[in-house]
Amino acid sequence: MKTHLTQLLTTAAKIIAPEITDLTIILERPKSAEHGDFATNLALVLAKPLKQNPRAIATQIIEALPVSEYIAKTEIAGAGFINFFLSPQSKQVVIKDILNAGAQYGRNNNGNHQKVQVEFxxxxxxxxxxxxxxxxxxxxxxxxxxxxxxxxxxxxxxxxxxxxxxxxxxxxxxxxxxxxxxxxxxxxxxxxxxxxxxxxxxxxxxxxxxxxxxxxxxxxxxxxxxxxxxxxxxxxxxxxxxxxxxxxxxxxxxxFSLESALYTTGKVEQTVQALIKSGHTYEDNDALWLKTTDFGDDKDRVMRKTDGGYTYFVPDVAYHTDKWNRGFVRVINEQGADHHSTITRVRAGLQALDIGIPKGWPDYVLHQMVTVMRGGEEVKLSKRAGSYVTLRDLIExxxxxxxxxxxxxxxADSQLVFDIDLARSQSNDNPVYYIQYAHARICSVLSQWGGDISSLANANLNPLVTAHETALMQRLSEYPEVVDNAATELAPHMVANYLKELASDLHSYYNEYKFLIEDESLKLARLSLISATQQVLKNGLDLLGVAAKERM
RNA sequence: GCCCCCGUAGCUCAGUGGAUAGAGCAUCCCCCUCCUAAGGGGAGGGUCACACGUUCGAUUCGUGUCGGGGGCACCA
Structure with a gap:
C-alpha cells in the first residue's frame, strides 16, 4: 500500500515539478486517526525549490494524483500535509493476506539467505x-x-x-x-x-x-x-x-567455540605471524605491540606481554578471523557495554590483517547494565563476593x-532496572501476560464458535467498517514493517512494543463488540479479523521466544 | 583527562525533523444476568535536564553545560 501511494506521488511530483529529479517521497503513518492512514510532507519539501506556498503545492499535487480505488479521500492539513484516507476495502485486504500466509506473514527475504552469525x-x-x-x-x-x-x-x-x-x-x-x-x-x-x-x-x-x-x-x-x-x-x-x-x-x-581451541589449533599463532607480516607491529620493552592507532585507536596495544603470553584481544582477533573465514558476511556480537573498549581493537586487528574484511565488521549490539532491586535496595552483583542473583533463580x-x-x-542501550519483588509479587502486571491474554481470548472465542477456522480466509469482509475494526486492521498491516525495521535497527524491543499495542487494540475491540452473534455474515467477518490478529500475535511472540498461550 | 550509553509524567519505560509527546504501575471515577475483568472506558499528572545553533518547523539533528551509568592495564 505504501509502495502504491509512493508511486502515485512520484507521478504527481513529476507533473508539477519535472525539474526536480532526486526526490524522496516520505510517507508516514500519522499518530492520530484524524490525520488519515498515511500522510506526506511532500508539499512542504517542495515549497522551497518551487518558491510557492506549501498548501498551494499540495492542491496541485492532489489534482495531479492518478485515480486509485484504494484512496477514499485526500485532504490538506496543517502547514501543507497531504493526508490519505484509505477505503475500508483496501484495509480489509490484510486479513486475507495474513490468513493465507499464516506463520509466514511478516517474514521477508531481505537477507537473501546470506550467512549471519549472532554471538551472544x-x-x-x-x-x-x-x-x-x-x-x-x-x-x-x-x-x-x-x-x-x-x-x-x-x-x-x-x-x-x-x-x-x-x-x-x-x-x-x-x-x-x-x-x-x-x-x-x-x-x-x-x-x-x-x-x-x-x-x-x-x-x-x-x-x-x-x-x-x-x-x-x-x-x-x-x-x-x-x-x-x-x-x-x-x-x-x-x-x-x-x-x-x-x-x-x-x-x-x-x-560453542572455545578460546583454548584457538591456541591448540595454532590459529592464535597464525594470526600473530600474519599481523607481524602486515607491518603493523613493533617490539618495545620486550613486548610486541600492534599499531592500532593506524586504525583509529587512541593508543597502541600490547599483543605479547613481557612474560611471553598474549593479551586477550589477540585470540579475539584470531577468533574473528576464523568467523570471517567461515563465510559470515555479517557478524553481530551481543555483549555487555563493559566490552565497549574491545570493539576498536578487534576491528583494528582485522583491518591490519588486510584480508578484505570491511571496516565496520563485525557489528556490535551492546546492552547496558541491569540493576537488580530487591526489597527496595540494589543487589550488587559480584561473583567474587558471592552476592548473586542467578538467571535460574529469576526464571524460577x-x-x-x-x-x-x-x-x-x-x-539495549538504556539501563534496565529489574525489580525482583515487582516481577514476582505482581507478575500479572507484566505486559507479557497482557499480550498472551489477548491471544488466549481469541483462542477461546474461536473454540466456542467451533467452526472451521481455515474457512475464515474466504469470509466476506465488507461488514468490517467500525473505528475499532479499521484500527485493528491498520495495526495488523504494520506488522511486516515492524519485522523489517526491528531487524534493520537490531532492536528487538520494537517487536515487544508493537505487540503491546496490538494486544491493546484487540482488548478494546473485544470489550466493545461481541463476536458470536446472530448475524452470520458479520460474525464470520469479525471472526476472520480476530483470527488474523491471533496469527500476528503468535508470529510476534515467536520472535521474542515467548509462548502464545491458548488458555490462561 | 579521553571514549561510549542514557536524561521524556510520582515510578518503570516507549516514541518522533512536523499536527494535541504516549503506555504500564501508582491515585481517583465508571463498566460483567453478556465470548476469560490477567480486560475495557474516563480523570488528573510534562519546561521531553539546560543553553545555543541548523531548519519553514527541534523533544528528535549538531555543539556546549550539568546529572546518572559504563569503559579507558603488559586483566579478561
Whole structure:
C-alpha cells in the first residue's frame, strides 16, 4: 500500500515539478486517526525549490494524483500535509493476506539467505549465569530470530573464554575450597571467587564426580595436587551449569567455540605471524605491540606481554578471523557495554590483517547494565563476593516468558532496572501476560464458535467498517514493517512494543463488540479479523521466544 | 583527562525533523444476568535536564553545560 501511494506521488511530483529529479517521497503513518492512514510532507519539501506556498503545492499535487480505488479521500492539513484516507476495502485486504500466509506473514527475504552469525552470552565459565547474561541471552536470541524472519541464514554462537587468567583464578579458588579454607580466611586467594558454588565444585571434585557439558566429559581425579584436573573439572562443571541455565531460558546455540581451541589449533599463532607480516607491529620493552592507532585507536596495544603470553584481544582477533573465514558476511556480537573498549581493537586487528574484511565488521549490539532491586535496595552483583542473583533463580521466580520479555522489551542501550519483588509479587502486571491474554481470548472465542477456522480466509469482509475494526486492521498491516525495521535497527524491543499495542487494540475491540452473534455474515467477518490478529500475535511472540498461550 | 550509553509524567519505560509527546504501575471515577475483568472506558499528572545553533518547523539533528551509568592495564 505504501509502495502504491509512493508511486502515485512520484507521478504527481513529476507533473508539477519535472525539474526536480532526486526526490524522496516520505510517507508516514500519522499518530492520530484524524490525520488519515498515511500522510506526506511532500508539499512542504517542495515549497522551497518551487518558491510557492506549501498548501498551494499540495492542491496541485492532489489534482495531479492518478485515480486509485484504494484512496477514499485526500485532504490538506496543517502547514501543507497531504493526508490519505484509505477505503475500508483496501484495509480489509490484510486479513486475507495474513490468513493465507499464516506463520509466514511478516517474514521477508531481505537477507537473501546470506550467512549471519549472532554471538551472544559468551560468559566466562567462572560462575552461573546472572541477570546481565540473561539480558544478553534474551536480546541475542531475539536478534537471531529477527534476522531469520528477514531471510538471513543465522548461526547462534557462544564463545567460551576458557584459557585466560580468570580460569587460573577459578582453579585456585576451587583448590582453596578443596583444602577447606573458608572464604573469610586470610589464606583464601585475595581475588578468588567466593560464591557458594565454588564449594559445590570442590565437593564434587573430591568425590570424583563426572560432569558432561556440551561436547566434553570430565571425571575429577579427586587429587588436590592435580591442578590440571581441578581446572578441567571446574570449567566443565560450570559449563554444565551454564548449559542448564540456557536450557531453563529455552535458548539453543548452534556452535560453542572455545578460546583454548584457538591456541591448540595454532590459529592464535597464525594470526600473530600474519599481523607481524602486515607491518603493523613493533617490539618495545620486550613486548610486541600492534599499531592500532593506524586504525583509529587512541593508543597502541600490547599483543605479547613481557612474560611471553598474549593479551586477550589477540585470540579475539584470531577468533574473528576464523568467523570471517567461515563465510559470515555479517557478524553481530551481543555483549555487555563493559566490552565497549574491545570493539576498536578487534576491528583494528582485522583491518591490519588486510584480508578484505570491511571496516565496520563485525557489528556490535551492546546492552547496558541491569540493576537488580530487591526489597527496595540494589543487589550488587559480584561473583567474587558471592552476592548473586542467578538467571535460574529469576526464571524460577518470575517464569521464563516473563523474564525473556522483560529483558528484551527495552532498548539495549538504556539501563534496565529489574525489580525482583515487582516481577514476582505482581507478575500479572507484566505486559507479557497482557499480550498472551489477548491471544488466549481469541483462542477461546474461536473454540466456542467451533467452526472451521481455515474457512475464515474466504469470509466476506465488507461488514468490517467500525473505528475499532479499521484500527485493528491498520495495526495488523504494520506488522511486516515492524519485522523489517526491528531487524534493520537490531532492536528487538520494537517487536515487544508493537505487540503491546496490538494486544491493546484487540482488548478494546473485544470489550466493545461481541463476536458470536446472530448475524452470520458479520460474525464470520469479525471472526476472520480476530483470527488474523491471533496469527500476528503468535508470529510476534515467536520472535521474542515467548509462548502464545491458548488458555490462561 | 579521553571514549561510549542514557536524561521524556510520582515510578518503570516507549516514541518522533512536523499536527494535541504516549503506555504500564501508582491515585481517583465508571463498566460483567453478556465470548476469560490477567480486560475495557474516563480523570488528573510534562519546561521531553539546560543553553545555543541548523531548519519553514527541534523533544528528535549538531555543539556546549550539568546529572546518572559504563569503559579507558603488559586483566579478561
Amino acid at each position: 552470552v559468551s560468559a566466562n565459565p567462572t560462575g552461573p549465569l546472572h541477570v546481565g547474561h540473561g539480558r544478553g541471552a534474551a536480546v541475542g536470541d531475539c536478534l537471531a530470530r529477527l534476522l531469520d524472519a528477514n531471510g538471513w541464514d543465522v548461526t547462534r554462537e557462544f564463545y567460551y573464554n576458557d584459557a585466560g587468567a580468570q580460569i587460573d583464578n577459578l582453579t585456585i579458588s576451587v583448590l582453596a575450597r578443596c583444602k577447606g579454607i573458608s572464604t573469610e580466611h586470610e589464606s583464601f586467594p585475595e581475588n578468588g571467587y567466593r560464591g557458594e558454588y565454588i564449594n559445590d565444585i570442590a565437593a564434587a571434585f573430591l568425590a570424583k564426580h563426572t560432569v558432561v557439558a556440551d561436547d566434553i566429559e570430565v571425571t575429577a581425579s579427586g587429587d588436590i595436587n592435580d591442578l590440571n584436573s581441578i581446572r578441567a573439572f571446574s570449567v566443565a562443571y560450570l559449563r554444565h551449569e551454564q548449559d542448564l541455565d540456557l536450557k531453563a531460558f529455552q535458548i539453543k546455540f548452534d556452535v 521466580e518470575v517464569g521464563c516468558d516473563a523474564t525473556r520479555y522483560f529483558l528484551a522489551a527495552r532498548r
